[in-house]
Ligand code: B12
Ligand SMILES: Nc1nc2c(ncn2[C@@H]2O[C@H](COP(=O)(O)OP(=O)(O)OP(=O)(O)O)[C@@H](O)[C@H]2O)c(=O)[nH]1
């Protein structure tokens with residue numbers, strides 16, 4: 001009998017102090033039956049990759065409202081790859097201009113969710129992506 | 136993408152210090168995956184080296200902050216540290232928000248530390264059902280010290296006292312006098328009492344209250360550690376414990392008093408080894424674990440032996456007052472085991 005749960009890391013990279021969105025997402029995913037590891041504020045790319053590895057998560061969710069996403073996300077993806085965590089699903093939320101989204105997806109971000117996103121959509125996205133054979 | 140590795144491979148990697156493999160094995164153990172039993176059996180000979188330290192206490196008293204400070208101090212002495220931090224699973228959704236890592240950021244980037252968050256997954260008593268197995272994996276992986284933070288609870292958490300060599304109970308000022316009764320329960324399992332947040336008003340009252348309660352109660356040796364009852368308790372188990380529970384004041388956020396806690400941990404470990412109590416505790420721990428596993432295994436077999444319709448019918452009859460619960464159980468056991476007393480050897 002196995003008892004598998006979807007494990008998700010929710011991290012706030014950089015110096016951005018806006019943590020409402022991250023907490024809303026953490027609670028929504030918990031309410032959808034997932035186990036959410038919340039890291040808190042001011043996480044470096046190295047800290048995020050290390051936590052993702054130790055917690056053996058399926059999903060890394062980054063919440064960025066500071067405008068620093070184009071600088072932070074490539075470094076986080078690089079650290080995840082260096083840790084051998086290149087198979088995790090990476091999601092980004094917060095204030096991300098539409099123009100930046102193609103570049104982020106190109107680098108390996110699976111999806112970007114902006115202000116006002118219904119959390120049900122996020123839950124559905126995670127479930128669908130993890131059910132797909134490539135995950 | 137990453138191929139699922141066979142247990143033998145995974146175990147060799149874990150014993151060789153591969154952190155990714157360690158994280159993956161912990162997941163298998165936590166999920167009770169079919170190959171986890173085999174992995175644990177293979178790891179068992181490598182266990183028994185780590186000092187296992189439990190940290191428990193009411194919600195928000197500063198357990199995670201203390202674990203962070205303690206781990207940092209242990210690292211400065213050159214000891215490696217594995218950390219298991221348990222937070223509650225929501226009974227409504229089965230999900231959980233695990234937030235203990237937020238207080239442990241000082242330990243980031245240190246290869247001598249491994250932190251794993253665990254959800255309680257429906258288990259009561261402050262730990263998850265698989266916490267003991269996860270601690271064993273960290274022990275086998277070679278961590279010198281394993282720190283286990285329980286779910287924030289104010290009730291007597293005997294589970295952690297059974298699992299750990301040393302149990303640290305964390306208290307803080309401002310929790311209110313009405314929790315005195317609860318504290319009496321948790322005092323029984325404390326080897327070390329920490330009053331954290333002594334920068335806050337009322338700290339001295341908390342310290343005084345705890346000292347007074349300690350003086351009142353003669354602690355029985357191994358109080359809270361027995362109760363498994365598989366084997367008769369040796370007589371000396373009832374002798375008054377020669378260990379004096381220290382009350383230590385800390386400000387975990389400022390790393391104040393941490394050296395005192397470390398010194399107390401060292402003294403307690405020396406006490407356990409010096410008096411031979413370590414062997415008692417180990418025996419009691421194994422005994423409690425065997426009983427728990429027996430209970431689980433027998434229950435699973437017994438339930439499997441009955442058609443769900445029979446169980447439903449039994450429930451219906453008890454509800455209808457045609458049968459009382461005790462007789463119902465006797466009948467179910469008798470039907471599954473033949474004679475109703477014991478399964479055939
Ligand atoms: C509330 C708020 C604050 C609060 C924050 C309180 C807190 N603890 O979070 C306070 C007042 C402290 C604050 C301060 C500042 N703020 Co402000 N703030 C806002 C505001 C009005 C709302 C943000 C919010 O909480 N929304 C509610 C949550 C639920 O929404 P959300 O975070 O967007 O999350 C949703 C999605 O984005 C997504 N999501 C978010 N994270 C994640 C993660 C994952 C994994 C997923 C899947 C989805 C996801 O799902 C959520 C649900 O739909 C926004 C404007 C806006 N309308 O967004 C500005 C805003 C973010 N702030 C801004 C600024 C500039 C600041 C300050 C620098 C102002 C200053 N000069 O002092 C400071 C900086 C503070 C700091 N240390 O970082 C700018 C940022 C500009 C930019 N990025 O280019 C904004 C956009 C306002 C603006 N239009 O200029 N702010
Ligand atoms: N003033 C003060 N605050 C402290 C001290 N230690 C911890 N805190 C704060 O107390 C709050 C709770 O600390 P945690 O370490 O998360 O407490 P916890 O017991 O692990 O909490 P749970 O795991 O939720 O039960 C945090 O805001 C800490 O910063 C201290 O010594 N003094």
Ligand SMILES: [Mg+2]
Pocket residue numbers: 198199200234235284
């Ligand atoms: Mg905690």
